[in-house]
Amino acid sequence: MxxxxxxxxxxxxxxxxxxxxxxxxxxxxxxxxxxxxxxxxxxxxxxxxxxxxxxxxxxxxxxxxxxxxxxxxxxxxxxxxxxxxxxxxxxxxxxxGCLPPITDDALIQWLEYMIDISADDDDEELERQADTMIHELEQEGRGAYRLQMRDALEFLRDSARDD
Known part of the structure; x- marks a missing residue:
């Protein structure tokens, strides 16, 4: 064979x-x-x-x-x-990849549940949060690229600024 x-x-x-x-x-x-x-x-x-x-x-x-x-x-x-x-x-x-990736929409929903993003958060704070949240997500058996995590955090910050 x-x-x-x-x-x-x-x-x-x-x-x-x-x-x-x-x-x-x-x-x-x-x-x-x-x-x-x-x-x-x-x-x-x-x-x-x-x-x-x-x-x-x-x-x-x-x-x-x-x-x-x-x-x-x-x-x-x-x-x-x-x-x-x-x-x-x-x-x-x-x-x-060692973990199945998460979709953008699911990542944003997960982040809304896991973390409070403020309209006052600066880029440095988002960078710090990105590392922490990638680690947290991996503990739950899912993966995200750093850029994907950063984009999701920026989206949530921008949404907080619009409110």
């Missing part, structure tokens, strides 16, 4: 919406990747379908070899999806 790696990357609109925020992934599959017009393609671009770019990343003789290759492709923190909800022919799914 041969094993293949297929990368799926969302390139459509609103990438930080709920249905897209945690979409990007690498799948280890037993089904050979196919390019619509050329047939089987072991490496390279497979096309774009429904705002998703597909890439093939090689053929491997064992699941272990394919997983090592995926880890090298991710070259940073990653997580593996549970095996119980995988599509047919997919043996493993790896996603970038």
């Amino acid at each position: 041969k094993y293949y790696i297929v990368e799926k990357h969302y390139i459509g609109p609103n990438p930080r919406d709920v249905e897209h925020i945690d979409f990007n992934r690498f799948e280890v599959t037993t089904k050979p990747p196919r390019y619509e017009f050329m047939g089987f393609t072991p490496r390279g671009w497979l096309g774009t379908y429904d705002n998703v770019d597909l890439y093939a990343h090689g053929i491997y003789d064992s699941l272990e070899a394919a997983e090592v290759a995926v880890k090298a492709l991710l070259s940073g923190e990653f997580r593996r999806d549970p095996d119980d909800d995988l599509p047919q022919d997919v043996l493993a799914v790896y996603r970038p």
